[in-house]
Amino acid sequence: MEPAGGGGRAVNLFLEVVQWFGDASNWSGTRGVPSRLADHLAYTVQALLIAAVIAVPIGAVIGHTGRGGFFVVGTANGLRALPELGMLTLLVGFVGIGLLPLTIALVILAVPPLLAGTYAGVRNTDPAVIDAARGMGMREQEVLTKVELPIAVPLILGGLRTATLQVIATATIGAYIGLSGLGRFLIDGLARNDYTEMAAGAVLVAALALIVEALLGALQRLLVSPGLRTAQASRRAPRQAPVVAGGIAS
Amino acid sequence: MIWSWIPSNADRILALTVEHLRLALIPVVVGLVLSVPLGWFAKRYPFARAVLVPAAGVLYTIPSLTLFVVLPGILGTRILSEINIIVALTIYTVALLVRTIADALAAVPGLVVAAATAMGYRPARRFLDVELPLAIPVLIAGLRVATVSSISLVSVGALIGVGGLGEFFTEGFQLQFPTEIIVGVALIVLLALAGDAVLLMIGRILTPWNRQAAGGAP
Amino acid sequence: MNRTLVALAGLLALGLTACGGGGDPLSGGGAGTAANQPPAAPDVIKVGSANFTESRLLAEIYAQALETKGVKVERSFGIGSREVYFPALKDGSIDLIPEYTGNLLQEIDPQATATASDQVYQELTAKLPDGMIVLEQSAAEDKDAVVITQETAQRYNARSIADLAPHCGELVFGGPPEFAERPYGLPGIERLYNCTFADFRSLDAGGPLTIAALTDGSIQAADLFTTDPTIIDRGWVALEDPQNNFSAQNVVPLVNEAKVNDQVRQTLNSISAALTTDALLQLNREVANAAENTVEQVAKRWLTANNLG
Numbered sequence: 001m002e003p004a005g006g007g008g009r010a011v012n013l014f015l016e017v018v019q020w021f022g023d024a025s026n027w028s029g030t031r032g033v034p035s036r037l038a039d040h041l042a043y044t045v046q047a048l049l050i051a052a053v054i055a056v057p058i059g060a061v062i063g064h065t066g067r068g069g070f071f072v073v074g075t076a077n078g079l080r081a082l083p084e085l086g087m088l089t090l091l092v093g094f095v096g097i098g099l100l101p102l103t104i105a106l107v108i109l110a111v112p113p114l115l116a117g118t119y120a121g122v123r124n125t126d127p128a129v130i131d132a133a134r135g136m137g138m139r140e141q142e143v144l145t146k147v148e149l150p151i152a153v154p155l156i157l158g159g160l161r162t163a164t165l166q167v168i169a170t171a172t173i174g175a176y177i178g179l180s181g182l183g184r185f186l187i188d189g190l191a192r193n194d195y196t197e198m199a200a201g202a203v204l205v206a207a208l209a210l211i212v213e214a215l216l217g218a219l220q221r222l223l224v225s226p227g228l229r230t231a232q233a234s235r236r237a238p239r240q241a242p243v244v245a246g247g248i249a250s
Numbered sequence: 251m252i253w254s255w256i257p258s259n260a261d262r263i264l265a266l267t268v269e270h271l272r273l274a275l276i277p278v279v280v281g282l283v284l285s286v287p288l289g290w291f292a293k294r295y296p297f298a299r300a301v302l303v304p305a306a307g308v309l310y311t312i313p314s315l316t317l318f319v320v321l322p323g324i325l326g327t328r329i330l331s332e333i334n335i336i337v338a339l340t341i342y343t344v345a346l347l348v349r350t351i352a353d354a355l356a357a358v359p360g361l362v363v364a365a366a367t368a369m370g371y372r373p374a375r376r377f378l379d380v381e382l383p384l385a386i387p388v389l390i391a392g393l394r395v396a397t398v399s400s401i402s403l404v405s406v407g408a409l410i411g412v413g414g415l416g417e418f419f420t421e422g423f424q425l426q427f428p429t430e431i432i433v434g435v436a437l438i439v440l441l442a443l444a445g446d447a448v449l450l451m452i453g454r455i456l457t458p459w460n461r462q463a464a465g466g467a468p
Numbered sequence: 469m470n471r472t473l474v475a476l477a478g479l480l481a482l483g484l485t486a487c488g489g490g491g492d493p494l495s496g497g498g499a500g501t502a503a504n505q506p507p508a509a510p511d512v513i514k515v516g517s518a519n520f521t522e523s524r525l526l527a528e529i530y531a532q533a534l535e536t537k538g539v540k541v542e543r544s545f546g547i548g549s550r551e552v553y554f555p556a557l558k559d560g561s562i563d564l565i566p567e568y569t570g571n572l573l574q575e576i577d578p579q580a581t582a583t584a585s586d587q588v589y590q591e592l593t594a595k596l597p598d599g600m601i602v603l604e605q606s607a608a609e610d611k612d613a614v615v616i617t618q619e620t621a622q623r624y625n626a627r628s629i630a631d632l633a634p635h636c637g638e639l640v641f642g643g644p645p646e647f648a649e650r651p652y653g654l655p656g657i658e659r660l661y662n663c664t665f666a667d668f669r670s671l672d673a674g675g676p677l678t679i680a681a682l683t684d685g686s687i688q689a690a691d692l693f694t695t696d697p698t699i700i701d702r703g704w705v706a707l708e709d710p711q712n713n714f715s716a717q718n719v720v721p722l723v724n725e726a727k728v729n730d731q732v733r734q735t736l737n738s739i740s741a742a743l744t745t746d747a748l749l750q751l752n753r754e755v756a757n758a759a760e761n762t763v764e765q766v767a768k769r770w771l772t773a774n775n776l777g
Contacts, residue, residue: 169313193551
C-alpha cells in the first residue's frame, strides 16, 4: 500500500490542483472555467429571480395580514426535506431533458427561504411604527410597501443569502442531467476518475459560494433602512433564514 | 406511477431505507457530540468564536456533491466507502450546530448563571444541569434542521454509488422509470418529517418548564 | 436534572445501535485484502455494475444465478464508469462485475492493439493484475459505435466513420465524459480516421441524455452501444468501423480470484455460454419498458428460459 500518509496525499492533490488552475487550456472554450462559471451563474440568477417574484409578494402579504403564518413555516420546513437529486430526476420525467427541470427544481428550493425571510421581516416590524404610519393616514398597501418592506429588507436579504447558497449548491447537480455549470468538473472528473479535475471543481464551487455569501452579507449590512441604523439595530443583526425558520417553528 | 412495483420490491426498499437511515443519523449523533464542546468553547472564548464560527460557515457552504467527491482523495478512503458520506454529513452537522450551540449558550440569561454559581454549582455541573438544559430549545431547533438536511443529502451520494434511497433516483433516471423516483422522494420526505417530529417531541419532554408558560410552540 | 444527560445518552445509544445493527460503517465496502485469502467457499460475493442499463442487467443475471446456487450475494449497482469501478474491484469493495473484453483490455493497457476476439481475450488474461481473473468469454458482444441519424447519414452519404471523417469538423459529438479521453474514444477516432469533431458534449453512457440529445439535434453524432434497440427503432445508423477502432467486446465476468470456486466458475460460465448478442438486444428491449419489466424480472425470465435459474 501507499507509504505516504494522509498528509502526503493531500499535499500532492493540492499541488496538482494548483497546476490545473495554471493550465491555460482550462480557462478557454466551452469546457473552460469562465464559460462554465457563466452558465452556473445564469442558472442561479434565473432561478432566484423567478423565486423572488413568487416568494416576496406572498411572504409580504402573509406577513402583513398575519394570516397563513403557519403555512409559511410549514412549507419552509417541509420543502427542506425534498431531496435535490430526486426532484431533478423526477422533473426530467415530466418536462424532459434540458434546462427547464433544473430551473423548476431550483425555484422550488429557493422559494422557502425567501418566503420565510420576507414573512419574518415584515412580521418583525415594530407595531408602534405601523401604528404611527396608519395614524399618518397611510393606506394598508402603503403601510406595507413604504414602511414594512423597507424595514424588512435585512431579513429578506438574509433569506436571499440562504436561497442563493442553496441554488448555487444544487446547480452543481445539473451536470448529472447533462447541463453545464461548475458541476461539470465534478461529474466529468468523477467519470474519468480524475481527482485533480474533481478537486478543482470543488474549489471553484466553494469559492463561488463563499464570494457570493460575503457579497450578500455586505449588501445586507449596507441596505439596512436608515431609520434602523442604530447601535441597537446592528446588534439585532439579521440571522440567516434556517435559524429564523427554526426559531419561528420551535 | 406503477403501484405494483412497491410490493414486488419491498425487500430492496426496506434494505435501502435502513442503509439510508444509518448514513443519515450517525452523522447527526456524532456531529452533536462533537459540537457541544466546540460550541461551549466558542461561547467561552471570543477568539475561539472568531475562528470556529467563520470556519463553520465556510464548511457549511461547500455543496454536498463536492464534499462527497473530494473526501476519498483527502481521507484515502475507498470510493465506495460509506465513510465518505458519514464524514461529509458529520462536517455539515458540526458546522451547523457549533454556531447554534454557541448562540444558545450565549442566550442563557446571565442572572440564571450567576444564581446557579451562588447556589454552589461548580462550573461543570452548572453547565450540564443549568446552561445546557436552558439551551435545549435552540439546540433542538438546530438538530431538526441538521437531521432533515442529513436525511435529504444522503441521496446525493448515489452519484458516487453510495446513496441509500438515492439509488432509486439514478436507476429511475437511467431506466426513465419515474415510479421508483417517486417512491424514493416520498420515503425521504416521510423519514425527514418523522425525524423532525421525534426531535420536536424530545424537545418538549426535555423542557417541561416551557410547557407551563404560554402553551409552548404554535 | 439529569434529563439532559439521559437524552444525550439516549441519542448516542440510538446512534450506536444504528452503527451495529446495519453493519459497521468502518468496514467500508469490503472486509480485508481480498486478493490474499484462500479460495474457500466464498461467504459473500459482492456484485457490482456500471452506470448503464445493460450492465445492471448482466450483473443481476449473475447475482440471481449465484443466489439460486445458494451463494450469498450483495449488490452494488450503478457504481459509475470503469474508471470508478475498476479500482473498487481492486480494493475489494466489489468482487464481480460483468465486463467487455476489448474496453477492459484498453483500461489495463492503453497501448493494446489487439482487435480480434481471441487475441483480445488472450492478452486480457495475460495482463490482468494479480488477484483478478476473467472467466470464459461469451459470444455475446456489445460495442461502442459512432451513431448518426438517418438524415445525417443521407446528407453525407456516410456508412462508415471513414465516410464521415471529412465532415466531422461540422458536427458536435456526444457521449459519456470518459469517452473524450479513452484510447478508443475521441483520441482513437482522430488517430485512425482523421476525424476531429467540432465539440464534445459530456452526457451519459448510452443513456437517456445521449439519446435525447441525438433526437433533438443538439448533437449530430453519438457514442451508443450496438445492443441498444433505440438505434434500430429510430432508424439511426451505427457507422461501420473498418479500422477496428472499437475492438472485440465479448461479455465476460471479471472476478476477484479469491472468490472463485468450482460452483461459481461453472455458474458464470454457463451464463456466458447461453448469452448471445441477439439475446442482449432482446433483453435491452424488454427492460426499456420499465413500467412492465423491472431489471430483476427480465433477468429472472431469461435465467428460467435458459434453465439456469
